[in-house]
Structure formats: C-alpha cells, structure tokens
Amino acid sequence: MENLQVARCFSVLDGRSRSYVLEACRPLEITYSEYVLLLRLFDCEGASQEELSRVLQTDKSAVARTLKLLEQKGFIRREKDAQDRRIKRIRLTEYGRMQHPFLMAVMNSWVNYLIDTLSPQDISCVERNFRTLAERSAKADFQELIAKAMH
Numbered sequence: 001m002e003n004l005q006v007a008r009c010f011s012v013l014d015g016r017s018r019s020y021v022l023e024a025c026r027p028l029e030i031t032y033s034e035y036v037l038l039l040r041l042f043d044c045e046g047a048s049q050e051e052l053s054r055v056l057q058t059d060k061s062a063v064a065r066t067l068k069l070l071e072q073k074g075f076i077r078r079e080k081d082a083q084d085r086r087i088k089r090i091r092l093t094e095y096g097r098m099q100h101p102f103l104m105a106v107m108n109s110w111v112n113y114l115i116d117t118l119s120p121q122d123i124s125c126v127e128r129n130f131r132t133l134a135e136r137s138a139k140a141d142f143q144e145l146i147a148k149a150m151h
Contacts (some may be wrong), residue, residue, distance in 0.1 A: 012079050012113055017110065018032045018068065019112050020106075021035050021106060021110070024106040024109075024110075025103075025106065028049060028099065028102075029073065030070075030075075031066075031069070033062070034069060034070055034073075034075075035068045035106070036056065036058065036067055037052065037060060037063070037066050037067070037070065037101065038056060038070065038092075038096065038099065038103060039103060039104075039106070039107070040052065040056060041076065041090060041092055041096075042092070042100050042103075044087045045090070045091055045092055046083075046090070046091060047089070047090055048087050048088065048089060048090070049064055049067060049090065052067075052090065057138060067090060074093055074095050074096070075092065075093060075096035076090055076091060076092055076093060076096055077090075077093055078091075079091055086130070087111060114139070
C-alpha cells in the first residue's frame with residue numbers, strides 16, 4: 001500500500017471514530033476530546049492537568065479547556081494538592097464515575113465492530129502493530145522529519 005493510501009486510511013478511521021463517539025455520547029453532551037480525557041481519568045484519577053497533558057500527548061491549554069468543560073458539566077472536580085497548593089488534582093465526581101460503564105461500552109462496541117470480520121491472527125497483528133505505530137509516533141521529532149521531507 002502506498003503512503004498516500006495509508007494516510008487516507010488513517011484519516012478515514014480517525015474521522016469515523018470521532019463521528020461515532022460524538023453520536024454515541026450525544027445523551028451525555030460530551031465532545032470527543034471530553035470522552036478521551038474521561039477515559040484517561042478512569043485510569044489515572046488524581047493526576048494534575050500537566051500530567052494529563054503529558055499522558056495524552058496534548059497541549060496543556062487544550063487539556064485546560066476540556067477540563068473546564070467537564071467541570072461545568074459535573075463530570076470532574078479539581079482539588080488542591082496536599083503537598084503543593086499550586087497544583088490541582090483532577091478527580092471524578094460521582095456522576096463522572098457512574099459514566100464509566102457507558103463510556104467503555106461505546107469504545108468496545110466500536111472496536112468490536114471494526115475487527116468483526118478479522119481473523120484472530122489478524123486482530124493480534126493489528127493490535128501489535130497499532131501499538132508499535134503509536135509508540136513510534138510518540139517518539140517522533142517533528143522538526144527532524146520536516147527537514148528530511150524538505151530535502
């Protein structure tokens with residue numbers, strides 16, 4: 001498969017995944033970014049905004065905006081850190097915690113739909129290689145790659 005085709009496939013998969021999550025989460029009135037952040041909070045509740053930004057590999061200001069919206073919607077609350085009062089720890093509210101089964105079901109339903117026609121060997125290959133691609137993308141030096149592309 002040529003690189004342009006691979007890029008198109010990634011684009012379609014990303015776009016359709018976002019659309020599915022938005023549609024499925026319409027009853028909760030949350031965006032795709034809010035959905036992703038909530039899923040991460042289930043794993044690392046009590047993280048700071050900076051820690052969440054690092055884990056999600058997202059701009060701190062984008063995380064701050066998303067947290068503000070989640071707080072306004074009653075999913076999270078911010079608590080001052082016991083050791084460093086400048087740091088605010090992000091905690092799920094009871095309402096936020098109650099959404100975990102639904103949000104996981106949204107993800108599981110989509111992934112199960114996508115892999116439904118794949119063999120167990122192909123599923124294993126996709127999981128392994130997606131993980132490898134994600135890890136490699138996390139290590140990418142964008143400036144170096146851009147410089148190579150320009151030469």
